[in-house]
Amino acid sequence: MSADTSWDEFADRWDDDPAAIAYSEAAFRSLGAALAARQRPLDGIRVLDFGCGTGLLTQQLVDRAAAIDAMDTSPAMLGVLRAKVERADWTNVRTLAELPNAGPYDLIVASSVCSFLDDYPGAVSHLASLLTAGGTFVQWDWEQDPADEDPHGLSRAAVLAALTHAGLVDVIVDEAFEVRVGDSIMAPIIGVGSKPTG
Numbered sequence: 001m002s003a004d005t006s007w008d009e010f011a012d013r014w015d016d017d018p019a020a021i022a023y024s025e026a027a028f029r030s031l032g033a034a035l036a037a038r039q040r041p042l043d044g045i046r047v048l049d050f051g052c053g054t055g056l057l058t059q060q061l062v063d064r065a066a067a068i069d070a071m072d073t074s075p076a077m078l079g080v081l082r083a084k085v086e087r088a089d090w091t092n093v094r095t096l097a098e099l100p101n102a103g104p105y106d107l108i109v110a111s112s113v114c115s116f117l118d119d120y121p122g123a124v125s126h127l128a129s130l131l132t133a134g135g136t137f138v139q140w141d142w143e144q145d146p147a148d149e150d151p152h153g154l155s156r157a158a159v160l161a162a163l164t165h166a167g168l169v170d171v172i173v174d175e176a177f178e179v180r181v182g183d184s185i186m187a188p189i190i191g192v193g194s195k196p197t198g
Helices: 005-014 018-037 056-061 075-088 120-129 156-165
Strands: 046-050 067-071 093-096 105-111 131-141 169-175 179-181 184-186 189-194
Touching (some): 018 056, 018 105, 018 131, 018 189, 046 056, 056 067, 075 093, 120 156, 131 156, 156 189
Parallel strands (some): 046 067, 046 105, 067 093, 105 131
Antiparallel strands (some): 131 189, 169 189
């Protein structure tokens, strides 16, 4: 993952952004649905929140997971999360500035981060290696529109290829959710895959 400190300028006001809040809440609901469809628990599991930002998704997980490693390369974003962890005394949350080489994790989530990676397929392969057998990887990203003047995001084909190449099975790529904030509608895609159990 490239260290992108340009996110630092958003850290102080990120948690006050209605769109960021609505996105994290909708992502958590879609995560619950994805895990339920695979008959995978959310309670009592070990989670890596990869590219956690200020921890809006981490907050949704904190009362359910046994342990959460929250990792981000933005010092300011991670600083906001560290302050939350200390203030709320979340003893099951560890904040990290670098991707851990240790695991295993029952669940790895990556919310709106994969399209910013220098080597997205390589990163997914590494993350998949940190999963327990049967563990789940879930990502949310904006869908790339090739018609855009400066296209950003990921295509469904790219997500499918990366998760499959990483050795994940039962891969699904679909619209994650649709949520309206003001005059805008957010409709990111979700990619889900599981590490084989055998």
